[in-house]
Each structure stands twice: as C-alpha cells, then as structure tokens.
Amino acid sequence: xxxxxxxxxxxxxxxxxxxxxxxxxxxxxxxxxxxxxxxxxxxxxxxxxxxxxxxxxxxxxxxxxxxxxxxxxxxxxxxxxxxxxxxxxxxxxxxxxxxxxxxxxxxxxxxxxxxxxxxxxxxxxxxxxxxxxxxxxxxxxxxxxxxxxxxxxxxxxxxxxxxxxxxxxxxxxxxxxxxxxxxxxxxxxxxxxxxxxxxxxxxxxxxxxxxxxxxxxxxxxxxxxxxxxxxxxxxxxxxxxxxxxxxxxxxxxxxxxxxxxxxxxxxxxxxxxxxxxxxxxxxxxxxxxxxxxxxxxxxxxxxxxxxxxxxxxxxxxxxxxxxxxxxxxxxxxxxxxxxxxxxxxxxxxxxxx
Amino acid sequence: xxxxxxxxxxxxxxxxxxxxxxxxxxxxxxxxxxxxxxxxxxxxxxxxxxxxxxxxxxxxxxxxxxxxxxxxxxxxxxxxxxxxxxxxxxx
Numbered sequence: 001x002x003x004x005x006x007x008x009x010x011x012x013x014x015x016x017x018x019x020x021x022x023x024x025x026x027x028x029x030x031x032x033x034x035x036x037x038x039x040x041x042x043x044x045x046x047x048x049x050x051x052x053x054x055x056x057x058x059x060x061x062x063x064x065x066x067x068x069x070x071x072x073x074x075x076x077x078x079x080x081x082x083x084x085x086x087x088x089x090x091x092x093x094x095x096x097x098x099x100x101x102x103x104x105x106x107x108x109x110x111x112x113x114x115x116x117x118x119x120x121x122x123x124x125x126x127x128x129x130x131x132x133x134x135x136x137x138x139x140x141x142x143x144x145x146x147x148x149x150x151x152x153x154x155x156x157x158x159x160x161x162x163x164x165x166x167x168x169x170x171x172x173x174x175x176x177x178x179x180x181x182x183x184x185x186x187x188x189x190x191x192x193x194x195x196x197x198x199x200x201x202x203x204x205x206x207x208x209x210x211x212x213x214x215x216x217x218x219x220x221x222x223x224x225x226x227x228x229x230x231x232x233x234x235x236x237x238x239x240x241x242x243x244x245x246x247x248x249x250x251x252x253x254x255x256x257x258x259x260x261x262x263x264x265x266x267x268x269x270x271x272x273x274x275x276x277x278x279x280x281x282x283x284x285x286x287x288x289x290x291x292x293x294x295x296x297x298x299x300x301x302x303x304x305x306x307x308x309x310x311x312x313x314x315x316x317x318x319x320x321x322x323x324x325x326x327x328x329x330x331x332x333x334x335x336x337x338x339x340x341x342x343x344x345x346x347x348x349x350x351x352x353x
Numbered sequence: 354x355x356x357x358x359x360x361x362x363x364x365x366x367x368x369x370x371x372x373x374x375x376x377x378x379x380x381x382x383x384x385x386x387x388x389x390x391x392x393x394x395x396x397x398x399x400x401x402x403x404x405x406x407x408x409x410x411x412x413x414x415x416x417x418x419x420x421x422x423x424x425x426x427x428x429x430x431x432x433x434x435x436x437x438x439x440x441x442x443x444x
Contacts, residue, residue: 013404017411025415087411 010092012311018087019319020306022080025051026326032350035333036343040065043334044072052076069334073327074129078103080323081131084316095207095313097133098192099320104132105188108160109181111142111151116177134158148180163187182238189215193242203312206305210317213270213301215243217294220265223251227258228287245270273297288349295351299325325351383444394437401430 027035027050035043047069048056055072063071081103084096107128114124121143128139145151148171152164160183167183193215196208222238223246239248245268254260262278265271271278277293280286299321306315329350336346381389409423 011407013408014411017408018415021412021415 010090011088012092015084015087015092016310016312016315019084019316023315023319023322026322027330029352032329032333032352035330036346038333038337040069040334040338043330043337044068047072047330055079066334066338070331071126073330074127077323077327078129078131081320084320088316092313092316095196096316096320098196099317100131101133101188101191103129104134104160105184107132107134107139108142108151108155108184111139111145112148112177112180112184114143115145115148115151152180159191160184160187186240189218189240189242201312203305203309203314206309207313207317210298210302210305210314212242212244214298215240216245216270217298219243219246219251220261221291221294223254223261224258224281224287224290227261270297273301292349292351295325299351387440387444390440391434391437394433398430398433401433402427405430 035046038046041064044056044065047053052072055075056068059068059071059075081100085093085100088096110127111124114121125140125143128143130136130139142151142154145154149168152168155161155164163183163186164180167179170179171177192211193208196204196211199205199208219240226238236248236252239246239251254264262282265274266278274293274297277290277297280293281290302314302318302321306318308314329352332349333346336349379386406427409419409427412419413423
C-alpha cells in the first residue's frame, strides 16, 4: 500500500456517501453515557453488539478485558482506514493516503520505543496499527530488529530514512529518544503539506488551512508543555514547519512564560475558537483540558467543513478525525474504569462535541 | 470531458449552420432537431445520474435498506429525458 498515481478522476460521490454513513454510525453521547458506567468486560460485550462485533469475536479467545478492547479498537480502526484507501481514486486517494501516513509515523515510533525498552517483539507488534503506507511484512521485519541503528537502516529507503539517520547522531550523544521521534513527526507533517497549498479549488484550500491549523495546534501544544515543564529546552528544535501561527524564532521567545504564550494564542486567528479552552487553562491550570479543547475545536471545524463542501476531501477528513476520537474515547473509558476512576473523572478525559 | 464533447459537437454543427444560412433554410430538418434535443437531454440526465448513482451505491453498500431511496434518487434526472420527449410530439 503506497501512494500510487491512480488514473482517472476522484470518486468523491461514492466515497463521501459511504463515509457519511459510517460517520453517522459512530457512538454518540448516549452510548458514551452508557459506556462510562460499565466495567471493561461489559464494554467488550457492548462493543460486540455494535460496529466492533467482528473484531471482538475474532480476538475474544486470545485476550480479555481491557486488552481485548484495545486490540479490537486498533484492528477496527485499521480496517476502516484501509477501506477508505480501497474506495478512493485519483486525487482523493492521494489526500487520504497522505493523511493516513500518521499511522506510519506512529508505527515507526512504536517500534523505536519497543527496541529502546527491550520489549518483546510480540508485544510491540500488538501495538502497531496497520493503517498506513508500510505493509505488514515490512513492519514485521522492523519489529524483529535488534537495535535502533538497525531500525534506522531498514527505514533508509523510505521517506523517514534521511531525517532519522541525521537524528541518530544526536540520539547516540544524548541517549534519549526525543530527537528520533521528533524527526519522524516532522517528516510526516512536512509530507502532509507539500503541494497541497497551491490549488484553485476552494475545498482543497480549506483542507490545506485545516492542516495548517492542525500543525499550529501541535506547535502550541508542544510549546505549552515545554513552558509548563520549565525545562531548559529550545522549542525551536521541536518546531514543525507548515503552520501559520508561529515562526520558529518567535516560538522560542514566547514559550519561556506560559502567560505570554496564552496571550499570543488569544490574539491570533484562533483566539475566538479557543477562548474557552484558554480560559480553562488559566483557571484550572490543566493542560489536559486545554489539549482536549484543541481536539474538540479541530473536530468541530472539520464537521463544519464537511457540511459546507460535501463533495470534497473534507467529509473524509472529518470521519477520520471522528473515528480516531471515538477509539481514543473508548480506550480512555476502558482504561479509566480499570484504574478505578470515577465517572466524572472519566468524562473529563473524553473529547466530545 | 463534457466540455470537450460539446466543443466537438459545435465544430461538427457549425459548418452545417453556415451552409443553411446561405440557402435560407434550416440547417437541419425539424425532426432531426427534435431528435437532437432528446439526445442532449439524455446526455444531461446521464451525467447527473453518474454522480447520484455512485453516491447511491455507496449508501446502499453501507445500508441495504436504502436500496429503494437510492434507486428513486438515481432515476430522478430521467424526468429530463421524458420532458424532452414532448418536443418530438410537438414538431
């Protein structure tokens, strides 16, 4: 599964019709309210009666409890996103494939972390999500790698090869994974943006704007984390190109103080959308709340776009985001119940519109 | 693709129209013009059905109970052709 040049025009009608149907079948508030009150095994049973039936049944004999839920979720996610790629043609395929490379980045990071922590290769394999561009065989070989150097070498011919081998030097010096993970993230976001911005199509322009917003939010999130941890790190090292809000140089200046950063975001174009989130951040001093508000803002905006431009990439994007949120939410509920959190605490962890 | 076809069509008909004007009579017989009208209407209906049909198939693939609705939506542009047929009886 690689980004191939498909012939012909994009079949927006077909793909968006299917995607809208699946979007409508996602869990709603009512389902979440029920799930929050259940234990892990009840959640698994509940999932068996929904969309996740096939995965829960297939994995039911091997896992139980939270593990079952987690694996069923990952497998279901991969199935749906592969479906998207299977349906789409032409330009649409390329847009979707680009976005789904997120999972390649995720997989590469998982493998590197697995090797770093000397985990069993089976355990690492279970955490991979087969929804990206790399095929199963390649990922399986990556998992078998004995050292991080080997992983970097194997990725040599992929898009991650060069940035990773550059970052490998600084990993060897410091012994922390951050440079490597950062290189993977940057490669993903840079590949995402290249070529999308110059287009005449209004829907595609908005799509590009949306991706920029996502990158801006990512930068804001990183900057806030650095500012809050008071660590002596230059945020410019973690800066992702392609956004509109920050320049690398600005970011290192303002991220020294949390207040300055919040003021900066409030004065930016996102100020209106994020004002509630920022208030929350200042009042409760909780980064988690702010990050969830960022996610919710993205989700809401993507939904809005999908109604304005029904025959474009936007509905597909909205579905991908909504599906990811659903999987995250169910996982948060299951993990939260297992850890014995109260219903209110779990509800705070959920991203809902 | 549609515009290319229309362009080719205009090129083919253009000379005919000029010859007709010189002879001071219609370029093509009335019945042929009516046939043309039906044909163009059918082309338009077909193009409209292309999009609706693929969306309908997508919806049916997700939910089979939508078969009836999908079918009706798909053939709605067919009314264009039926209305255009009126022209045949008028000339």
